[in-house]
Amino acid sequence: MAAAIEVQGLVKRFDGLEAVGGIDCVVEHGEIFGFLGPNGAGKSTTINILSTLLDPTEGTVLVNGFDVRTQRNQVRKSIGLVFQDPSLDDRLTAEENLLFHAKLYSVPKEQYRPRIEEVLRLVDLWDRRKDLVRTFSGGMKRRLEIARGLIHYPAVLVLDEPTIGLDPQTRVYLWDYIMRLKRERNMTIFMTTHYMEEAEYCDRIAIIDHGKIVALGTPRDLKRQVGQNTIRIRTHEQAGLKEELERRYDRPIAENDGALELKVDDAEESLPRLFDDVDSHRVDSVTLEQPTLEDVFLALTGRAIREDEASGKDKMRQRLKARGYH
Amino acid sequence: METHDFGHIIQAIATIWQREVLRYVRDKPRIVSTLIQPLVFLAILGTGLGGTLGGNQIGVGFIQFMYPGILGISIMGVAFFSTISTVWDREFGFLREILVAPLPRTAIAFGKTLGAATISVGQALILLVIAPLIGVHLTVSIVLSLLLLMVLLSFAVSGIGLFIASLLDTLESYGPIMQVLIFPMFFLSGTFFLLSKAPRWMADLALISPLTYAVDAFRRVVLGPELAGAAAQKVLLFPLGVDALALLGFAVVTVSAAVVAFTRQS
Numbered sequence: 339m340a341a342a343i344e345v346q347g348l349v350k351r352f353d354g355l356e357a358v359g360g361i362d363c364v365v366e367h368g369e370i371f372g373f374l375g376p377n378g379a380g381k382s383t384t385i386n387i388l389s390t391l392l393d394p395t396e397g398t399v400l401v402n403g404f405d406v407r408t409q410r411n412q413v414r415k416s417i418g419l420v421f422q423d424p425s426l427d428d429r430l431t432a433e434e435n436l437l438f439h440a441k442l443y444s445v446p447k448e449q450y451r452p453r454i455e456e457v458l459r460l461v462d463l464w465d466r467r468k469d470l471v472r473t474f475s476g477g478m479k480r481r482l483e484i485a486r487g488l489i490h491y492p493a494v495l496v497l498d499e500p501t502i503g504l505d506p507q508t509r510v511y512l513w514d515y516i517m518r519l520k521r522e523r524n525m526t527i528f529m530t531t532h533y534m535e536e537a538e539y540c541d542r543i544a545i546i547d548h549g550k551i552v553a554l555g556t557p558r559d560l561k562r563q564v565g566q567n568t569i570r571i572r573t574h575e576q577a578g579l580k581e582e583l584e585r586r587y588d589r590p591i592a593e594n595d596g597a598l599e600l601k602v603d604d605a606e607e608s609l610p611r612l613f614d615d616v617d618s619h620r621v622d623s624v625t626l627e628q629p630t631l632e633d634v635f636l637a638l639t640g641r642a643i644r645e646d647e648a649s650g651k652d653k654m655r656q657r658l659k660a661r662g663y664h
Numbered sequence: 665m666e667t668h669d670f671g672h673i674i675q676a677i678a679t680i681w682q683r684e685v686l687r688y689v690r691d692k693p694r695i696v697s698t699l700i701q702p703l704v705f706l707a708i709l710g711t712g713l714g715g716t717l718g719g720n721q722i723g724v725g726f727i728q729f730m731y732p733g734i735l736g737i738s739i740m741g742v743a744f745f746s747t748i749s750t751v752w753d754r755e756f757g758f759l760r761e762i763l764v765a766p767l768p769r770t771a772i773a774f775g776k777t778l779g780a781a782t783i784s785v786g787q788a789l790i791l792l793v794i795a796p797l798i799g800v801h802l803t804v805s806i807v808l809s810l811l812l813l814m815v816l817l818s819f820a821v822s823g824i825g826l827f828i829a830s831l832l833d834t835l836e837s838y839g840p841i842m843q844v845l846i847f848p849m850f851f852l853s854g855t856f857f858l859l860s861k862a863p864r865w866m867a868d869l870a871l872i873s874p875l876t877y878a879v880d881a882f883r884r885v886v887l888g889p890e891l892a893g894a895a896a897q898k899v900l901l902f903p904l905g906v907d908a909l910a911l912l913g914f915a916v917v918t919v920s921a922a923v924v925a926f927t928r929q930s
Contacts, residue, residue: 425757
């Protein structure tokens with residue numbers, strides 16, 4: 339079976355301006371694959387190419403084995419798309435929006451009703467099916483869009499900044515639904531985000547900056563690349579414990595702010611061992627410091643992801659708007 | 665490009681058509697306002713202008729004279745608004761949902777045009793109800809010929825609307841377009857005065873608008889039996905066949921232009 343998405347040497351230029359500068363990646367079936375990067379990094383351009391709204395300048399992109407250049411309709415049927423900006427008809431009901439979509443994607447007629455019920459129940463909107471979309475909250479709209487993206491049984495669900503514009507609580511709630519799709523339906527999900535917390539949900543992430551992938555791996559691997567975890571131990575017999583740990587782990591233990599600092603590669607594995615080795619009565623408290631994806635981004639690009647949030651977005655928007663793409 | 669299944673294309677056109685009609689039927693304020701506007705024209709302009717100018721040289725009462733034109737203006741307003749609303753779809757994101765669907769864009773453009781044509785003709789048919797109240801006698805054959813002409817006009821105007829919508833990025837341009845394009849077409853259509861008495865430049869300008877031919881044809885069909893020879897010469901511009909052919913030509917050209925422009929937009 340072909341991979342869900344296969345991108346090879348993808349380049350997109352707008353009148354000489356390079357939005358995507360040579361991207362390679364493969365999204366396997368059943369995984370959540372995320373593009374993490376600041377706004378304007380080329381994430382939305384990539385999504386527009388995946389969804390055949392834009393043609394690549396160079397390179398090949400296969401979705402479910404179909405070429406985005408020559409097999410547009412197969413590609414379009416293979417993806418369920420949830421845009422960054424809402425794209426529902428708010429004068430129609432939830433049910434009518436789904437029916438419209440089912441018809442345009444040639445879902446078999448006898449499947450309309452069962453599938454509408456299935457996807458609406460999946461996002462807990464079945465009770466609201468007869469309500470006009472204009473009465474929905476932002477979170478409900480996004481859930482409805484996810485339901486709509488699923489109704490033609492796509493091979494990949496593509497989410498462009500799925501929780502942008504939602505409050506933190508709704509964001510967590512929405513992620514429950516997305517994880518449910520993966521768990522219950524083994525759904526393949528390709529998504530973009532500039533939220534670190536959101537990237538943590540992904541099985542694998544590609545960190546993208548200035549149109550290029552600067553790192554690719556599981557969130558854990560990426561974090562491991564940039565640095566070790568620090569286990570910080572507070573104890574009432576600091577000198578003795580320090581000596582013992584240095585002997586056991588064969589490395590110098592730093593003292594910092596009244597605590598012992600033990601550097602390890604993998605805290606998840608090291609912590610249980612530590613408690614086996616050390617009599618826990620001697621330890622008052624343990625805190626763990628792990629690198630975040632923010633640290634990864636900082637290490638790879640030399641700046642924080644949110645630094646240029648507004649300016650990057652505006653720049654890209656303006657750039658594209660001026661050329662009539664948006 | 666790949667080929668599309670014909671049945672699917674028809675279904676897609678029907679689906680987009682249905683959405684247009686559904687949105688219209690739901691929008692009660694819009695229905696009411698688009699029905700009232702022509703009545704206001706008839707009541708105020710018809711009475712006012714009729715009283716000032718006197719109706720004796722046109723062979724029929726001024727309100728009867730205006731009525732076919734008002735039908736045309738109503739179709740024009742509704743059809744144009746319906747297709748220009750594609751700009752709203754773009755602004756509010758729904759257009760993307762349609763544009764990424766596995767369909768040829770041509771089908772989308774046809775569905776839109778067909779929807780606008782349906783709504784505008786439907787609205788004009790409602791306006792036929794007032795005909796007896798203002799002394800216009802309709803027969804089945806009059807209504808049928810009128811229907812055919814209305815359909816031609818509605819397509820011609822829907823095509824213009826969709827063409828413009830495909831070129832526009834934002835809603836802001838909507839106002840100016842109404843001012844410089846639609847209102848002049850209303851006023852030049854010959855609804856409110858005799859084009860045969862207008863200065864040459866004005867009469868010539870009127871000929872580049874499909875509404876002019878539609879009003880002329882509507883007038884011949886609706887008032888034909890009542891217009892005596894001399895009055896008919898002053899009031900009517902062209903034989904029915906010429907008007908119908910002109911409308912057909914406009915419809916083909918504007919809808920084709922709309923399809924091309926819509927297909928090319930990103």
